[in-house]
Amino acid sequence: KAGVTQTPRYLIKTRGQQVTLSCSPISGHRSVSWYQQTPGQGLQFLFEYFSETQRNKGNFPGRFSGRQFSNSRSEMNVSTLELGDSALYLCASSFGDGGDYGYTFGSGTRLTVV
Amino acid sequence: GNSVTQMEGPVTLSEEAFLTINCTYTATGYPSLFWYVQYPGEGLQLLLKATKADDKGSNKGFEATYRKETTSFHLEKGSVQVSDSAVYFCALKHTGNQFYFGTGTSLTVIP
Numbered sequence: 001k002a003g004v005t006q007t008p009r010y011l012i013k014t015r016g017q018q019v020t021l022s023c024s025p026i027s028g029h030r031s032v033s034w035y036q037q038t039p040g041q042g043l044q045f046l047f048e049y050f051s052e053t054q055r056n057k058g059n060f061p062g063r064f065s066g067r068q069f070s071n072s073r074s075e076m077n078v079s080t081l082e083l084g085d086s087a088l089y090l091c092a093s094s095f096g097d098g099g100d101y102g103y104t105f106g107s108g109t110r111l112t113v114v
Numbered sequence: 115g116n117s118v119t120q121m122e123g124p125v126t127l128s129e130e131a132f133l134t135i136n137c138t139y140t141a142t143g144y145p146s147l148f149w150y151v152q153y154p155g156e157g158l159q160l161l162l163k164a165t166k167a168d169d170k171g172s173n174k175g176f177e178a179t180y181r182k183e184t185t186s187f188h189l190e191k192g193s194v195q196v197s198d199s200a201v202y203f204c205a206l207k208h209t210g211n212q213f214y215f216g217t218g219t220s221l222t223v224i225p
Contacts, residue, residue, distance in 0.1 A: 004157070031211060043203065043215040056210050090157055094211075102148060103213070105157030 002026065004093050004106035012112045018079040021109045025072050025093030032074040033103060034066060037088040046089075049074055078111075086113045116141045120204045120216035127194055127223050135189040135219045137178075137204035145206040147171075147180050147187040148213070152201045161189075161202070194223045 005024040013019050025032050034046040045058035049068035066076040072093070078085055088110050092103035121136040139145065146165045150158040162171030167182035176191045187204060204216040 033211060033213075035213075035215075042217045043213075045212045045214075048211045050211070056212050058212070092158075102160040102163055103158075105150075105159070107155070107157045 004091055004104050006089075006091050006106035006109050008109060009107065010110045010112075012114060013081050014114055015081055015083060017081050018077065019081060019111060020075055020077045021089055021091075021111070023074045023076075023091030023093075023106060025074070025091075026095075026104055029093035029095050029104075030072055031094040031096070031103075032068055032072065033092045033094075034074070034076050035090045035092065036060075037090055037108070038086075043090070046076065081113045083113050086111060116145065116206060116208050116214045118204050118206055118214050118216040120202075120219055122217075122219070123201075124220040124222060127221070129196055129223055129225050130193045131223075133189070133191040133194045133198075133221070135202055135204075135221070137187045137189065137216060139185050139187065139204075139206050141185075141206055141208050141214075143208065144182075145208040147178070148205040148207070149176070149178055149187070149189050150203040150205060150215075152203065152218070154200075158203060194221070196223045196225055199223050 007022045031050045033048040036044045048056040052068045063079045068074045088108040090108045092105045094103045117140045148163045149161040151161045162173040164171040164180035170179045178189045201218045205213045
């Protein structure tokens with residue numbers, strides 16, 4: 001079956017712009033989480049959605065937002081981009097109450113801010 | 115708070131060598147513990163997990179035992195292959211669905 005699909009794979013944006021990243025979870029998965037991966041900070045939790053509701057949010061500024069649609073697809077948005085937002089953004093989905101099932105990760109969207 | 119500490123890399127081993135990657139955690143109560151692997155250019159793949167003390171997770175020849183007394187979840191493999199070259203992440207999940215990841219350990223296996 002298809003895995004977690006993230007689009008686009010690569011993105012280059014200019015400081016001050018905004019960006020929207022998309023994630024299509026595995027069919028039937030209702031839990032979607034987003035992580036930011038950077039060489040300096042490692043993997044940091046952004047937010048988690050379950051059945052269209054944000055259940056948990058990491059320690060990121062309000063410029064980072066997300067949502068989940070009724071078909072479980074999710075988007076995250078970053079406004080007023082800063083150079084430090086350059087990172088690999090990973091989406092992960094799970095069938096049920098994520099953790100004990102383990103998450104399946106997508107290949108990520110590589111965002112470069114110039 | 116919750117956190118995971120894993121050994122610094124990079125680790126370089128010859129094929130068929132024994133692998134240990136140390137992982138310790140800090141958490142209240144009884145978290146679930148995971149090992150994920152990331153191959154170049156890809157996302158993270160679940161390698162194995164353990165959800166309670168003394169559980170042993172295993173997959174593809176890799177093993178890790180949840181040791182509550184030492185708050186550890188060390189990853190081991192008896193004989194590594196070149197195809198095992200990747201970055202390995204230890205992680206915990208406590209309440210909610212938020213994972214806390216270690217910084218990752220890069221493994222290179224040479225023929």
